[in-house]
Amino acid sequence: MAVSVPPAPPRATAPRPRPRKDPVSTWPWRHRIALAMAWGCGLSVIVTAFAIVVYMAVKGVQYLNFHLLFSHPTPGLAQGETGGILDPVLGTFMLTIIGILIAVPLAVCSALWLVEYGRPAGLARAVESGIDVIAGTPDIVIAIFGLAIFQLPILSPLSFTSAGGGVFGRSFIAAGAMMSLIALPYVFNTTREGLQAIPAQMREASWALGKTRICTIRTVLLPQVRRHIVTGSALGMGRIVGDTAIVVVLLGATLRIEKQGSIPGLDILKGTGSTLTSYVYGASPAGEGNAPQKAYAAAFVLLIIVVALNAAADWIGRRGSRMEIAP
Amino acid sequence: MTFGRLREPWTDRQAGWRLGAVACLVLVLILLMIVFVTVKAWPTLRANGWVEWLGPGGNVDKQLDAMIKVGQHPPDSAYHLRAWPLVYATLLTSVVAVGLGLIVSVFTAVFIVEFAPRRLREVVIPAVRLLAAVPSVIYGLIGILVLVPFFNNHLIGEGRKESVKYVVQLNGTGLGVACLILMVMVTPIMVAIIVDALRGIPRGWTEGAAALGANRWETVWSISVRAARPAIVAAAVLSGARALGEAVMLSMVSGSRGFAPNLFDGLTYVFEPLRPVAATMVENVDAMNVPPIKSTIYAFALLLLFSSLMLSLAGYAAKLPMRRQGIRV
Numbered sequence: 228m229a230v231s232v233p234p235a236p237p238r239a240t241a242p243r244p245r246p247r248k249d250p251v252s253t254w255p256w257r258h259r260i261a262l263a264m265a266w267g268c269g270l271s272v273i274v275t276a277f278a279i280v281v282y283m284a285v286k287g288v289q290y291l292n293f294h295l296l297f298s299h300p301t302p303g304l305a306q307g308e309t310g311g312i313l314d315p316v317l318g319t320f321m322l323t324i325i326g327i328l329i330a331v332p333l334a335v336c337s338a339l340w341l342v343e344y345g346r347p348a349g350l351a352r353a354v355e356s357g358i359d360v361i362a363g364t365p366d367i368v369i370a371i372f373g374l375a376i377f378q379l380p381i382l383s384p385l386s387f388t389s390a391g392g393g394v395f396g397r398s399f400i401a402a403g404a405m406m407s408l409i410a411l412p413y414v415f416n417t418t419r420e421g422l423q424a425i426p427a428q429m430r431e432a433s434w435a436l437g438k439t440r441i442c443t444i445r446t447v448l449l450p451q452v453r454r455h456i457v458t459g460s461a462l463g464m465g466r467i468v469g470d471t472a473i474v475v476v477l478l479g480a481t482l483r484i485e486k487q488g489s490i491p492g493l494d495i496l497k498g499t500g501s502t503l504t505s506y507v508y509g510a511s512p513a514g515e516g517n518a519p520q521k522a523y524a525a526a527f528v529l530l531i532i533v534v535a536l537n538a539a540a541d542w543i544g545r546r547g548s549r550m551e552i553a554p
Numbered sequence: 555m556t557f558g559r560l561r562e563p564w565t566d567r568q569a570g571w572r573l574g575a576v577a578c579l580v581l582v583l584i585l586l587m588i589v590f591v592t593v594k595a596w597p598t599l600r601a602n603g604w605v606e607w608l609g610p611g612g613n614v615d616k617q618l619d620a621m622i623k624v625g626q627h628p629p630d631s632a633y634h635l636r637a638w639p640l641v642y643a644t645l646l647t648s649v650v651a652v653g654l655g656l657i658v659s660v661f662t663a664v665f666i667v668e669f670a671p672r673r674l675r676e677v678v679i680p681a682v683r684l685l686a687a688v689p690s691v692i693y694g695l696i697g698i699l700v701l702v703p704f705f706n707n708h709l710i711g712e713g714r715k716e717s718v719k720y721v722v723q724l725n726g727t728g729l730g731v732a733c734l735i736l737m738v739m740v741t742p743i744m745v746a747i748i749v750d751a752l753r754g755i756p757r758g759w760t761e762g763a764a765a766l767g768a769n770r771w772e773t774v775w776s777i778s779v780r781a782a783r784p785a786i787v788a789a790a791v792l793s794g795a796r797a798l799g800e801a802v803m804l805s806m807v808s809g810s811r812g813f814a815p816n817l818f819d820g821l822t823y824v825f826e827p828l829r830p831v832a833a834t835m836v837e838n839v840d841a842m843n844v845p846p847i848k849s850t851i852y853a854f855a856l857l858l859l860f861s862s863l864m865l866s867l868a869g870y871a872a873k874l875p876m877r878r879q880g881i882r883v
Contacts, residue, residue: 249769258771261661262669268658269665269678272745275738276681279688279696337580340573350578356870357581363792363866364859365799367832368591371855374842375590408583441569469689471802472832476839504691504802511695513806519699526692537687 280530287527290520296528300482300506312525314483315506318399319468319532321495322478322502325403326410326467327460333407334414335456339444342422362412370476373405377477386487386497395479398487398497402477409470410463414456421455422448454547461540465533471504478505503529591859595852597845601633607853611636614812618838621846632846637854639814643828646729646815647804648797651736656790658737659744660779666745667752668774686742694806697735702726702807710825718822727809730824735807736800740793747792751785751876752778784876791869795862801832808833832858 251259298311337354345351361369377386378396386398425448433443479485479499486494501509503525508514510522564572598607617635624632666678706726715724755778763773779786809827812834816823829837831854841847 254769254771258769261771261775265661265665265669268661269670269674271658272662272685272741273678273681276684279692280684282696282700283692333576333579336573336576340570340577344570344574346570350574354577354580356866357584359870360584360863360866361580363795363862363869364587365795365801365832365862367799367801367835368587368855368858368862371835371851372587372591375594375852376586411580439563439569440566441564444569465687469687469691471689471691472836475802475836480840504689507691507695508802508806511806512698513694513810522695522699526695529689530692533687533689534684537683541683 283523283527283530286523287530289523291524291527295521295524300501302482312503312506312521312528315501315503315525316528318474318478318484318500318502319504319529321399321500322403322406322474323464323467325399325496326406327464329404329407330410330463331414331456331460334411334459335418335449338415338418338422339448342419343440343444343448358412358415361408365472366409366470367472367476369405369408370473373401373473373477377401377404384497397477397479397499399478399500400496402473403496405473405477406467406470409466409473410460413463413466414459417455417459417462418452421452425451454543458540458544458547461536461543465536465540468529468536469504469533471508474502474505475508478502480505480509482506482509503532588859591852591856595849595856597849598633598635598853601630602635607635608637608641608857610638610814614639618812618834618847618850621850622841622844624844624846628846633849635850635853637831639812640829640831640834640854641857642814643808644798644830644832646828647732647736647808647830648794650733651740651797652790652794654733655737655741655744655793656786659741659748659789660786662741662745663748663752664774664779666749667778668770682742682745685738686746690739690800690803691806693735693739694803697731697803697807698727701731701734705731705825714822714825718826722811722813722826724822724825724827725809726825727807728825728827729808729815732804732808732828732830735803736797739800739803740797743793743796744786744789747785747789748782751782754876755781782876784872784874787872788869791865791872795865795869798861798865799832799858800830801836804830805833805836810837 251262254262295311296316297313299313300315301310337358341351341354374396376382377398378394380394382396383394385400386395429447430443433447434440438446478501480501481499482501484495484500485498487497487499488494507522507526507529510518510525512519614635614637621628621632621635662678662682666675666682670678703726705728706724709730710724710726718724752774759777759781760773763777764770768776808829810829810833811827812829813827815826815828835851835854838847838851842851
């Protein structure tokens with residue numbers, strides 16, 4: 228079976244007449260002003276993006292050094308004694324992993340159900356709208372909701388309980404669970420688009436061979452939407468890394484990662500800590516730290532991580548679509 | 555002997571139920587969210603009346619401070635709250651940012667779709683995506699470390715500070731910086747939606763206009779932008795929801811005072827501090843073990859949840875006319 232067709236030889240005919248140009252000098256003045264405004268807005272978008280990146284890069288490189296990146300933050304009075312940003316970086320990393328681990332199964336199962344089954348139709352529309360509602364909810368509301376849930380006594384093993392019997396409700400698990408809600412819409416949307424792009428013939432061929440629906444999903448559909456899932460996860464991770472409100476509310480506000488309990492592994496999950504975003508918030512003049520240099524350094528690391536995740540999502544999306552076999 | 559197969563594969567119907575249960579978890583979560591937030595906000599709503607707590611009356615900062623000092627079993631009077639300055643601040647910043655951003659976004663979208671040379675287009679689109687991806691705390695940091703000192707030192711004169719000295723202190727943070735940065739934050743969202751809609755307009759329509767003698771600007775403005783009006787409304791609504799919920803950036807640059815900027819102050823209006831609802835929530839979250847503050851914050855959360863639900867519905871309804879015409883948006 229030929230995979231590619233050789234290109235057709237060029238035909239020897241007269242070249243097509245080019246369309247007449249539309250010179251701006253023939254336009255009325257109000258259209259020329261509008262054109263200038265369009266150019267102005269476009270150029271100012273480029274300039275703003277460029278300025279933000281360059282400014283953060285300059286300030287970040289100025290204040291970031293190897294020692295800062297790998298030492299623990301310590302409370303101190305002067306900027307020279309306040310240590311580095313290792314714990315915030317680890318906190319960001321852990322929250323992202325927990326968030327994605329919870330979000331991807333939920334999102335993929337929901338997308339599969341919606342595309343493969345989707346009955347009754349009212350319920351399917353409700354689930355679609357529900358995920359849109361979650362996507363549109365402000366992150367501070369999701370954080371407060373998380374606090375309400377995790378302060379229930381039934382969930383006290385997931386954080387710690389103070390002596391008076393009040394459940395603290397703030398831990399890595401709590402913050403990670405709410406972060407998964409932030410990433411859920413992205414993974415859901417990309418997976419759903421990927422599933423809808425698979426032609427019906429593939430499913431029908433698999434069913435004709437006698438495979439059950441779940442086996443079709445597992446062996447035929449899921450491998451093809453792998454790259455969509457990865458793209459969605461990268462976008463979701465970018466959003467999780469950049470989120471501050473949930474961290475400020477649900478992660479406790481300890482500078483270092485404080486463990487709770489004595490089971491290794493679970494004690495970090497139950498414990499509190501900080502992430503790059505809450506560190507920047509705390510170190511800026513709006514928080515208590517008033518350490519602008521550290522804030523710039525942490526913000527620079529944050530920006531690099533977010534830009535890298537988004538670029539990776541873009542690259543995976545584009546690379547995969549080029550390799551797709553046309554039906 | 556069935557040792558070879560330890561468990562039966564799922565039947566189609568079983569798989570449908572199981573996957574459907576996971577999908578319905580999402581709906582259950584939303585319902586839980588509404589129920590929990592309402593239940594916890596109930597004390598404030600009951601003590602203040604359903605809508606009066608959003609009205610004007612007294613200094614909201616003083617009311618919040620008084621709540622913090624109350625003990626664990628406060629009387630009903632401790633829940634007294636009149637949150638109008640906060641609501642006014644939220645509406646003001648959101649409407650101004652979305653309004654200005656809409657103008658810039660439409661022109662930028664027209665630029666991307668129609669007028670940008672190919673190489674410049676390949677720079678603008680990643681620039682827009684970058685602006686959309688930057689975390690809000692970085693916008694807040696640039697605001698508070700660059701724009702606020704600039705406003706303070708170069709734009710607000712001593713005379714202006716003197717004129718409002720007895721009411722409020724002007725230190726650069728305030729309405730101006732907040733609206734400016736919020737506008738930069740919502741513009742990329744709107745540009746993405748409007749560009750998608752403009753690209754989905756059938757080519758026959760624009761080619762027909764060009765054939766009738768319209769120049770390039772007229773074609774794109776009177777045909778594409780006009781046909782994409784539902785998407786523009788949907789973009790405005792979606793970014794309005796984002797602007798309403800913006801907490802961290804606004805808490806850094808908006809001045810953190812529960813003060814309603816007074817339009818009669820003239821140009822000073824632009825420099826007066828304020829504090830939207832979401833920023834108030836973020837700043838008072840450490841005091842949440844005090845019951846009045848706790849139910850106040852949940853009441854604010856209920857307000858934001860309700861507004862974003864309404865806006866989501868409005869956005870969905872706004873996109874319906876385009877969907878009916880077959881334009882994928």
